[in-house]
Amino acid sequence: MSQLLDKMNPQQKEAILTTEGPLLVMAGAGSGKTRVLTHRIAYLMSEKQVSPYNILAITFTNKAAREMKERVEKLIGERGKDVWISTFHSMCVRILRRDIDLIGYDLNFGILDDADQLSVIKTVMEDLNLDPKRQSPKYFLSQISNAKNELKTPSDLNKEFENEDVIRVYEKYQQTLFKNNRVDFDDLLMLTVHLFEKHPEVLSFYQNKFQYIHIDEYQDTNHAQYKIVTLLAEKFRNICVVGDSDQSIYSWRGANIENILSFESDYPDASVVLLEQNYRSKQMILNAANDVIKNNSGRRDKQLWSDRGEGEAIEYHRASDGDVEANYIADKIAYMRRDAYDYHDFAVLYRTNSQSRAIEQALLRQNIPYRLVGGQSYFKRKEIKDLMAYLRLICNPDDDLSFVRVVNEPKRGIGAASIDKLSHFAAESELSLMSSIQDATGVVAKATLNKLMDFKTMIYMLRAQIEDHSLASFIDLVLSQTGYLEMLENENTIEADSRIDNLGEFKSMATQFEDVDLDEILAEEESEERADDLPTMTKLIILLNDLMLQTDTETEEEANESKVTLMTIHAAKGLEFPVVFICGFEDGIFPLRSAIEQGADDLEEERRLAYVAITRAEDLLFITNAQSRYQYGMRSANPESMFIREISETYLNKTGIESRPRPSFTLKEAMESKAPKRQIKTVSLNSGSSWNSGDKVEHDTFGEGVVVGVKGEVISIAFSAPHGIKKLMGSHPALKKRS
DNA sequence: TGCAACTGTATTTTT
DNA sequence: TACAGTTGCA
Numbered sequence: 099m100s101q102l103l104d105k106m107n108p109q110q111k112e113a114i115l116t117t118e119g120p121l122l123v124m125a126g127a128g129s130g131k132t133r134v135l136t137h138r139i140a141y142l143m144s145e146k147q148v149s150p151y152n153i154l155a156i157t158f159t160n161k162a163a164r165e166m167k168e169r170v171e172k173l174i175g176e177r178g179k180d181v182w183i184s185t186f187h188s189m190c191v192r193i194l195r196r197d198i199d200l201i202g203y204d205l206n207f208g209i210l211d212d213a214d215q216l217s218v219i220k221t222v223m224e225d226l227n228l229d230p231k232r233q234s235p236k237y238f239l240s241q242i243s244n245a246k247n248e249l250k251t252p253s254d255l256n257k258e259f260e261n262e263d264v265i266r267v268y269e270k271y272q273q274t275l276f277k278n279n280r281v282d283f284d285d286l287l288m289l290t291v292h293l294f295e296k297h298p299e300v301l302s303f304y305q306n307k308f309q310y311i312h313i314d315e316y317q318d319t320n321h322a323q324y325k326i327v328t329l330l331a332e333k334f335r336n337i338c339v340v341g342d343s344d345q346s347i348y349s350w351r352g353a354n355i356e357n358i359l360s361f362e363s364d365y366p367d368a369s370v371v372l373l374e375q376n377y378r379s380k381q382m383i384l385n386a387a388n389d390v391i392k393n394n395s396g397r398r399d400k401q402l403w404s405d406r407g408e409g410e411a412i413e414y415h416r417a418s419d420g421d422v423e424a425n426y427i428a429d430k431i432a433y434m435r436r437d438a439y440d441y442h443d444f445a446v447l448y449r450t451n452s453q454s455r456a457i458e459q460a461l462l463r464q465n466i467p468y469r470l471v472g473g474q475s476y477f478k479r480k481e482i483k484d485l486m487a488y489l490r491l492i493c494n495p496d497d498d499l500s501f502v503r504v505v506n507e508p509k510r511g512i513g514a515a516s517i518d519k520l521s522h523f524a525a526e527s528e529l530s531l532m533s534s535i536q537d538a539t540g541v542v543a544k545a546t547l548n549k550l551m552d553f554k555t556m557i558y559m560l561r562a563q564i565e566d567h568s569l570a571s572f573i574d575l576v577l578s579q580t581g582y583l584e585m586l587e588n589e590n591t592i593e594a595d596s597r598i599d600n601l602g603e604f605k606s607m608a609t610q611f612e613d614v615d616l617d618e619i620l621a622e623e624e625s626e627e628r629a630d631d632l633p634t635m636t637k638l639i640i641l642l643n644d645l646m647l648q649t650d651t652e653t654e655e656e657a658n659e660s661k662v663t664l665m666t667i668h669a670a671k672g673l674e675f676p677v678v679f680i681c682g683f684e685d686g687i688f689p690l691r692s693a694i695e696q697g698a699d700d701l702e703e704e705r706r707l708a709y710v711a712i713t714r715a716e717d718l719l720f721i722t723n724a725q726s727r728y729q730y731g732m733r734s735a736n737p738e739s740m741f742i743r744e745i746s747e748t749y750l751n752k753t754g755i756e757s758r759p760r761p762s763f764t765l766k767e768a769m770e771s772k773a774p775k776r777q778i779k780t781v782s783l784n785s786g787s788s789w790n791s792g793d794k795v796e797h798d799t800f801g802e803g804v805v806v807g808v809k810g811e812v813i814s815i816a817f818s819a820p821h822g823i824k825k826l827m828g829s830h831p832a833l834k835k836r837s
Numbered sequence: 838t839g840c841a842a843c844t845g846t847a848t849t850t851t852t
Numbered sequence: 853t854a855c856a857g858t859t860g861c862a
Contacts, residue, residue, distance in 0.1 A: 159852075187852050212851080230857095234847095283852060350850065450849055452853090472851090513838050647852070668850045690849065707850085730848060731853035 102137045102144070102173070113338075113371045114138045117146055117310070120331075120365035122358075123340040126402045127387070127713035128378030128674065131340050135312055136166055138338065139181060140173035142310055150180035151624050154308040154330070157185055158315040160648060162672060166314075182308070182622050186323050187647050190286040192623060193293070193304065195640070200297050201289060203279060206639045208490050209646035210275065210282045213478065214499060215239055222270045228263060238267045246284035247320040247352030249291055277530075278497050287322035294329050305333040315672075316341035316361070320352035328364070335365070343398065344391050347668060347707050349699075359398075376402045376713075378674050380409020383719050386745045387712040393744050394702045402713075412719045414742060416754040420682075420727030424460035426754075427679050427722060431662060432464050434677065434718075441467055445663040445675040447711050449688040453681065454664050456727075461662060469656065471665035475649050481586070481597040482604055486642055488576050492561050493639055495554075496530035505531075505553055508585035512553070516546045532557070556580065564634050569608040569641065572634060577601060611641050619644075667711045678715035680708075683723040684736035708741045725755055 103111050113123050113134045125131035139155060142148040157163045163184050171178035182189070191209070199205050210218070219235040219242075241264045245255055252269040275281060281289060294301040311331050313319065316339035319327070331337035339361060346355040362368050376384055384402045392399070417423035431444050446457050446468075454470060461468045476482060484507055487500040494500075498521075506512045517531075523541045524534035535550045542550070560579055564572055577583040583601070586594045616629040616637060629637065663675065682688055689704035712719060721742060726735040742750075 185852065286852090348850075348852095351852080452848080475851095509839085511838075515838080649852070666850065692849080728853085 102141050106134075106137070107375055109371050109373050109375075110134050110137075112369075113373070114141050116338075116369050116371070117142055118336055120335055120361070120368040121338040122361045122365075122368050122370045123338065123373060124370065124398070124400065125340050125342055125373040126376060126400055127342065127345065127710070128376040129373035129402070130375075130377050131314070131342075131373060132162075132166065132169070132672075134373070135314060135338075135340060136169040136173060139170050139312065140178075143174055143177065143181075148310060150177050151182075152307060152309040153181045153312075154189075154310070155181065155183040155312040156189060156314065156327075157183070158318055159672075160185055160188070162314065163188075179618060180621060180624075185647070186319075186326070187283060187286050188644070190290040190326070191643050191647065192619075193290055193300075194281075194286065195643075197293055197297065197300050198289065200300065201293050203276070203281070203289070204494075206279070206493060206636075207643075208278075208280045208494065208497065208500075208639070209286070209643050210280045210499070211478070211646060212239075212283075213483075214280075215282050218271055218274055218499065219267065222267050222274060226263075226266055226270060228267070233263060238264060238271075242268045242271060243284050244352060246282075246288045247322050249288055249322050249325060278499050279494055280497070280499060284322070287320075287326065291322055291325050291329070294326070301329055302333075304330055309334045309336060311337045313337070313339045314341070315345075317343050317346035317355055317358045318348045318353040319357045320354055321357075322352075324354065324357045337365070344394070344400075344706055345671065345710050347671065347703060347710060349703055372400060374400050374402055376404045377406070378716055379404055379713060380406050380717060382409040382411060382749055383712060383715050386412050386719070386749045387709050389745045389749070390705060390712065390741050391709040394705055395698075406716075410718055411751040412721060412745070412749055414750045414752050414754075415720065415722045416738060416752075417722060417724045418726070418755055420456050420724045421460070423681060423722050423724040423727075424456040425463075427457060427681060427720070428460035428464045428466060430679075430720065431461075431466055431677075435466075439677060441660045441662050442658065443676040444679070445665070445670065445673070445677070445714065446679045446681060447665060447667050447670050447714065448681050449667060449690065449707070450682075451666060453687070457664055457681065461664075466662055467660065468662040468664050469659065471663060472669045476600070476603075477645060477648065479597070479600055481582075481600055484582065485573070485577070485601060485604060486645070488580060488582070489573075489638055490642060491532075491557055492564065492576070493635055493642075495532040495557060495561070498524075498531045501531045504580075505550075508581045510549050510553060512546060512549050516542045516550075520550070564638070567634060569612045569634060569637055570605045572638070573601075573605050573608055607645075608641060611644070612637060615644075616640065667707050670714050671710050674714055674716055676716045677718045677720070678711070679720045679722060680711045681722045682727075683721050683739040683742055685739055686734075686736040687723075687729075688739055689741070705741060708739075722754075 103114060106114065110130060110133070113121065114137050117138070123131065123134065125134070135155065139153055142153060143150060155163075155166060157166060167178070167181075167183045170181055170183065184192075194203075194207070195205060198207055216235055216239060219238050220230065223230055223235060223238070241261070245251075245264075245268060250258075252265050252272065255265050255268065275285070294304075308330050311327065311334075313327055318341070327337065327339075339358065341358045343355055343358050346353060346358075349355065362370065379387075381404050384404055388402060391397070415423070415426055417426055427446060431441070434444075435441060448454060448457070451472060458468065458470070477486075484504055487503040490497055491500040491504060502517060505517065519542050520531055520534060520538060523538055524531050527534060527537065529537075532554060535547070535554050538547055538550070541547075556579060560576055563575065567575060583598070586598050586601075612629060616632075619640070620627050620629060667680075680688075685691075685694060688708070689701055693700035693704045723736070723738055723742075726733055728734075
């Protein structure tokens with residue numbers, strides 16, 4: 099028998115061997131589901147002689163797709179490269195790129211990110227005279243997104259008596275996108291369904307191609323994704339979905355937990371495999387996770403178990419203050435690193451990104467290296483978006499959205515007022531901004547018109563030259579011809595320098611794409627084409643869309659560096675760490691206030707999130723919170739999270755404020771105020787003395803320093819490197835005045 | 838037109 | 853707090 103089944107438990111074996119017909123794998127956290135999936139794919143190829151071209155595997159994130167791909171290749175070798183493994187969204191991009199013209203769009207469509215979406219919505223609202231203060235653009239965006247995920251068009255909403263404004267905005271928004279030949283993330287899914295429904299021959303092509311379909315994280319699929327899967331699997335019915343309803347944490351994005359719950363009624367002949375053995379965590383951690391999740395209603399009960407040993411009790415630490423909490427975590431990491439653990443063994447998880455700052459500061463103070471996952475994505479940076487807009491405009495001069503973005507970047511003296519006039523004119527004559535320029539005499543000032551003409555000439559000149567260049571050298575050309583690079587160079591700031599670096603990084607990404615990635619994509623698609631044969635413009639369009647879907651830019655080396663990982667719990671799904679800290683475990687933060695107010699459904703999702711967080715830990719789990727903390731610039735106090743009370747006391751080792759009360763102190767770290775420095779007499783709790791700029795101080799950790807600013811009770815002190823300027827409470831016990 | 842200063846307001850998660 | 857949107861001035 100195949101060695102692929104070695105070391106598999108009976109349930110895992112069953113999941114791998116059940117290749118024909120519908121199969122539901124209920125995979126608890128850490129139960130080796132990715133391993134099952136990769137081995138199943140390898141098994142299909144090596145034992146069942148299934149061609150890699152007939153296998154599809156869909157994951158939730160790009161990272162998961164990449165990893166799965168690597169693991170399949172490791173198992174089966176080069177042929178693994180030909181298995182189509184991707185996210186829903188990138189799969190749809192590829193499908194649409196072949197046939198979207200059948201439903202009226204141009205094959206060279208571009209993708210819109212959420213920031214772009216919002217600006218379209220704002221413009222639409224303006225046109226419709228809707229007051230953004232009464233109904234926020236974000237509200238409309240989420241309504242539209244929900245509708246699309248439900249595969250509903252504006253006219254479908256009409257029948258359902260939705261908010262009339264939503265329908266109008268949706269309609270106009272969709273028209274705008276269509277005119278600009280752009281699609282948003284939700285369109286990728288919805289339009290794919292439309293394509294399949296209106297063109298059975300296209301659907302049939304993919305049905306025949308994908309004879310064996312795998313969907314990871316099935317609990318996170320929304321209705322549109324569900325529909326795509328259902329359609330694709332209709333013919334061969336070899337559909338294997340893997341998931342864990344207890345880890346459904348994306349309902350806010352339209353994910354419908356019902357999809358996995360009703361799989362058995364969708365496919366009455368489905369086999370079901372339950373994976374309950376956990377290979378990740380010590381039993382104590384699983385006990386806690388089980389304790390929490392069992393409070394959710396309507397779930398299929400499962401009991402995770404582990405043979406990795408009992409493990410230590412979970413350390414629950416309640417600190418007096420948010421900064422104390424952060425310091426506690428930093429101290430623990432510093433301490434534990436001395437013996438068994440390396441920095442990369444630790445993860446600090448939080449509910450919201452804004453919580454990262456306190457942790458960062460504490461780690462910085464202890465000189466603990468960390469990597470922050472998520473936050474401001476590389477592709478959301480202004481310079482990258484600008485460059486991409488230029489490139490998109492060159493590929494499609496009628497793309498008004500890109501036109502507006504870059505027409506005055508760098509400054510060309512073409513201001514908002516002129517663009518406004520041009521827009522109205524263009525709308526009347528049903529032209530794009532770019533093509534309306536030539537007839538715009540009298541619409542805008544003569545001088546402005548000339549500038550617009552120059553801009554147009556420049557874009558078309560670049561367009562004419564693209565085929566003489568590789569992607570990277572064309573990007574160079576664009577950056578220099580547009581004056582964008584010069585603008586940054588003239589700025590002469592560290593900020594601008596880093597923007598230049600980012601643009602350079604973009605260029606190397608393009609090179610990598612052109613030389614390596616593109617051929618892999620084409621191979622997977624069974625395309626006859628080779629990257630070398632494609633026009634640069636085509637390559638550029640594929641690159642732009644590829645990048646729009648890419649949110650994580652971290653390389654493998656970066657991820658493996660010896661650093662503590664900081665991220666949201668959402669970002670941590672699918673990952674594991676020997677030591678995990680979950681911070682801010684307070685009602686109001688985790689669960690979020692809105693979820694508490696909202697009621698059962700939202701609370702249950704928060705609870706699943708807690709379950710995900712807890713089950714990330716392999717050996718040790720720390721749960722922390724604080725009696726009071728700064729939130730939105732105000733001090734506020736939160737009770738401990740309701741979830742901590744759901745964990746049996748026997749699994750907890752409580753430390754901190756309740757067991758050992760001590761005076762609270764804070765290390766408030768505010769940003770340097772721009773206001774002129776005022777010297778205010780400070781009230782010092784422990785000495786009664788006040789601080790003034792120039793005072794010399796001695797700090798227990800940072801050593802000698804000089805006071806450089808006083809603001810209320812907070813004083814800024816310059817310490818020698820590597821500490822730099824710190825803001826501390828004047829009453830901080832570690833601080834002493836020197837004479 | 839462009840910039841600086843000011844005001845008001847909303848604070849989640851992301852393919 | 854922080855940022856987006858607005859106002860007012862050069």
